[in-house]
Amino acid sequence: MRKKERKDLALKTWDLLSEAFPDASCSLDVDRPERLAVRGILSAQCTDVRVNITAAELFEKYPLMSDIDALSEEALQQIIKPCGLYKMKAKSIKTFANLYCREWGGKVPDDVRKLMKCPGVGKKIANLIVGEVYGIPAVVVDTHCKRVMYRIGITDNTDPLKVEKDITDVFPKECWISLGHKAVELGRTFCSSRAPSCDTCPLGEICNKRIKVK
Numbered sequence: 613m614r615k616k617e618r619k620d621l622a623l624k625t626w627d628l629l630s631e632a633f634p635d636a637s638c639s640l641d642v643d644r645p646e647r648l649a650v651r652g653i654l655s656a657q658c659t660d661v662r663v664n665i666t667a668a669e670l671f672e673k674y675p676l677m678s679d680i681d682a683l684s685e686e687a688l689q690q691i692i693k694p695c696g697l698y699k700m701k702a703k704s705i706k707t708f709a710n711l712y713c714r715e716w717g718g719k720v721p722d723d724v725r726k727l728m729k730c731p732g733v734g735k736k737i738a739n740l741i742v743g744e745v746y747g748i749p750a751v752v753v754d755t756h757c758k759r760v761m762y763r764i765g766i767t768d769n770t771d772p773l774k775v776e777k778d779i780t781d782v783f784p785k786e787c788w789i790s791l792g793h794k795a796v797e798l799g800r801t802f803c804s805s806r807a808p809s810c811d812t813c814p815l816g817e818i819c820n821k822r823i824k825v826k
């Protein structure tokens with residue numbers, strides 16, 4: 613598909629997604645920026661519901677990043693265990709708390725590259741943070757977003773970084789932050805990975821319906 617066609621498809625996609633999911637928003641709790649970052653680290657291969665529950669327990673006991681910085685890795689592991697991959701995540705959260713307290717002056721950076729210095733913070737989470745916290749245009753390409761953008765025909769790629777590039781090439785900047793959330797809603801409601809409901813899907817008329825993901 614030529615770029616002009618993709619751009620047209622992107623605009624139609626945006627209109628239909630906006631109509632179907634006008635209130636789509638981040639499903640991780642967003643209170644303080646540093647807490648969102650910790651939730652982002654916890655979210656790898658875990659549901660947002662579980663992350664919100666576990667993070668609430670963590671922050672009730674240890675409300676400040678300095679508390680987490682002072683906490684032993686083992687104690688942190690015990691609290692975050694329900695989110696899975698807890699050893700790796702505890703290491704990442706400890707590093708984040710350390711950077712936040714000692715290198716970043718108690719402020720979450722508004723710079724994707726700086727954020728990605730922390731293990732466990734990849735492009736997806738860094739984009740989520742700069743978008744939600746600072747309103748900087750960035751697309752969060754998670755597994756739902758990747759799948760629906762491929763099926764619709766916006767991208768021919770499945771690598772998240774390439775998908776992000778394809779999306780940002782054709783969608784206007786003003787859409788980027790909300791687009792990721794709307795795509796997740798579409799993926800959760802109509803365009804599930806195993807059984808997409810194309811007959812009732814609000815994008816049915818414009819979608820290329822490429823169900824077989826490469």
Ligand code: SF4
Pocket residue numbers: 760763764802803804808809810811813814815816817819820821822823
């Ligand atoms: S029409 Fe089908 S493949 Fe396309 S977005 Fe909707 S559910 Fe997914």
